[in-house]
Amino acid sequence: MATRPVLLTVEDDPAVSRAVARDLRRRYGDTYRVVRADSGPDALAALRELTVRGEATAVVLADYRMPGMTGVELLEQAMDIAPTAKRVLLTAYADTDAAIRAINEVDLDYYLLKPWDPPEERLYPVLDELVEQWARNARPSFEGATLLGHQWSAGTQELKEFLARNQVPYRHLPAADAAAVMEAATLTEADLPAVVLADGQVLRQPTLRELAERCGLATTAGSALYDVVVIGAGPAGLGAAVYAASEGLRTLMVEQEAIGGQAGQSSLIENYLGFPRGVSGDDLAQRARDQAVRFAVEALTTAQVVGVEPRGDGRVVRFSDGSEVTAHAVVLATGVAWRRLAATGADAFAGRGVYYGAAQHEAAGCQGEDIYLVGGANSAGQAALHFAKFADRVVMLVRGGDLRHSMSEYLVARIEAQPRIEVRPRTEVVAAQGDGRLQRLVLADRAAGTEETVAASRLFVFIGASPLTDWLDESFLRDRHGFLLTGPALLDQERRPPPSWPLNRDPYHLESSVPGVFVAGDVRAESVKRVASAVGEGAMAVTLIHRYLETI
Template sequence: MSEPVQETPDLYGAYPRLGDWAISLLSGHGVRRPTEVGEVLYQEGEPCPAFYVILAGKVAVVERYDDEENLRGIHGPGRFLGELGLLTGQAGFLRGVVREAGEVLVVPVEELRALVADNPSLGDVILRAFLIRRTILIELGAGFRIIGSRHSADSRRLREFAARNRLPHKWIELEEDKEAEQLLDHLGFTPKDIPVAILRGERVLRNPSNAELARAIGLPVPLAREIVGDLVIVGAGPAGLAAAVYGASEGLSTVVLDSVATGGQAATSSRIENYLGFPSGISGGELAERAVIQAEKFGAHFSVPAEAVSLSRHDRYYVVGLDEGRVVNAHAVVIATGARYRKLDVPHLEEFEGEGVYYAATLFEAQLCLRAPVVVVGGGNSAGQASIFLARHAGRVRLLVRSGDLAKDMSRYLIDEIQRNPGIQVLLNTEIEELVGDRELRGVITRNNRTGERREIEAMAIFVFIGAEPHTRWLRGEIALDDKGFVLTGPDALKAAGEKEPWHETGRPYPLETNLMGVFAVGDVRGGSIKRVASAVGEGSMAIRLIHEHLQTAGQPPT
């Protein structure tokens, strides 16, 4: 295979060169060694053994699949290798092969993680490059393969799990790819066996569960059958991640659980532009990944996927029951399970969910409707951010808003950007009454709630961002909820508790505390919360201070 010898240009800061100061700093934590042509420094399917800085010579980064190689880049002196999985412990998606003999600086992974955490200047260069490289891999369709059908619920489940966890992968559509069925036959499967995940060309998983795929890729390992700690955080959105960072950094043994992925709804946002400290904005996925690395630096343990199904009290501990029979015991609990967008009240909606009706707007969904007309439903910031993002991929975006004023629930900066974008049309006082299509969505019937006028709008996809329903079904019977299912805290929890707890003797509950002492609720799942990333982060950090007070009064020092 002939390949160009020149270096790959730097793309958006993905392949920066380290200055002499950075190499000098890294040299104190690694060793220099020569390289030979053809030497494999690291390979796909396995965690990268070390962090490599090229001092002399060139290294090619390639992807191997079915005895074929795709060149993803050639890098020379001053550049460093690897991507986000190096910091998170995931299996690699590419291999590094020496193209021209030279010398590399080899830094152990644990040493790199410490340097990234303790040296802001170096850490930001490396982390930023790793995050961009992960995005590039996703856009290229690198990584493992998923063979399936858009009409298969398990195929959609697996794709969504990979997308929410920002795992590079290539989707092979059984109905559209002529070679897909031949590939299945070669692997010894039939279309009835889909979805099939192919890792590193030789390891094949037939209709794996999310947990099985997570283990194969190297996501945080599931918990042992039983674990005891100071704090368990259920939900890894902005509120849960903030609680994890502050809890672990202040000495609490901290476990974080999430049923799908870290980041919550915020991770589905292409760009958050009003978050403090990021004047040019930051994607929700990048914000979540930075927070996870930060929390793990302090010792927090993440388990994804791990779905909480029950909460109970046993002796001095709270017991969070998980799917598959596992449990986590902790002195304190933070409920941060967030909320999901409500569904449209229209006939036959479920027939199109995952096949034209979506509740997130990430690159995964955008790739399903390239250059096609789409509809976004909602009047809040999430709908605004989705409209702006989709306008870069879809043929045309129509934003349907039930109220007559876009400024009622949307931030001004988003309104201004929408109004400047010729690819977005805003329809106020507009609601969807019917979906048009047979097996595939073709459009919607809308009604103007002021004039009564009905019209048909062409749409290959609908993105729904209306209201919110809290993830609290697993708490019913244990935690006091309001009439909409949100968790009651503070004075509201006191009213619900009545005489069941000795609140009046303790001056409790605390502001974020539920009707159970030591159980706190933060973020969107809490009744009366402000649905903003910044406020969720504030509540998550505030809860840790209150937990310390709770542990002190209960005579339970951190372990």
């Protein structure tokens, strides 16, 4: 929010152009940036570039007589690119009739006669009034990425979540404001969603990897060898990376989506030690990321790991782009993903009214609405309380008969005391309906045996999670739900390790069925699904890694 607004002057006579710019800088140079153009086409090109980059143009001063395009023609076209800019025509006395006509034809704000000496009497009083009028209604310029795309587009939602969760400053323009930027960037509907970066680069339908690279996020490893590779950047992965790097181990942390993992989407974590007023998931993730960077952890984003395998004393981590790195030890902290809603039509509206999890940035868009939320655990309770600050009504659809069966008591008490939250027990979503976006839900009351259809534009889903382990080969043993077995869970009834175990010792407590590969956080079988325990397991994994490294 720091760039100065622009005063654009358009004059084909170099001497006059320099004189105009000199007088403007003398009076307004501290608060405005003076930009010169020597023709109408050049001025329009400059306006487009400024608009695409999110810079505000306060005033356009154009000479009436210019070859190729008159000042009136220029100011008329400038209205479409920078509609809020004040328009001033510079004209000689002989052309005053044309200037007067232009006031009505192109909504001209003022015309100035040349020469304007002394400027203190004939130039500055006019411009002072115009810039004051402009400043009263102007929005501050924005330094960050501009997201262009329809609100109910799954592609737009994916880019929005990626930017928000990776702490990239951005704005999502409403349709009215997006039209001017689209015209300036020569974008069509077929190009959407698009992202305009702070330097004016335009990305048409970018992939997350392309967007990450253009935003300065690392996507490929800077070395071929590390002491520790941590796969996953949720609380467990961040804990492992921080502790490993702080103890002198060269550490690479790999994340496919955004640092913070599923916990990063939590609106408020109230039971994490050291935060008596609670902390949002993205705030906690950003603090942990800053801490990791301070200890020289190398972090990759949008990097997909497709395999981990032993190779001699090393552990090779293979990526989807064909590259690979070798580490002495690996920590698997890939976490879990929200289970998909089985209701008819729900998949068709994913990102277009049906959302999994709930990051803070979603809440503001629910202002004044009735929203629905599926789930009865702590994550659902925290989200309901957060959304209740914005929405008129939050309806919690709970499969069980009582919130206390799966939610902490302190959350239940707050939900019961919040008049905007309605809890509907034994109720399930059986269908999602709409035309291009979610508009209706069909709800089944299992206790009464009835169904009803309700109007709904947003549904947030928190119905348990599945481990992200499908990409691992069969050498990694799992339980029947897909969670990774570690340590004592790998031993049989006679306390013997599995037949594939190659060492003459038992697996360490967090060690997987592949020696040197440790597991931390929610992806581990029988783990406690809490942020604090995930961080603790990440730290414990590093202690066990030191023990493992002493034996190889």
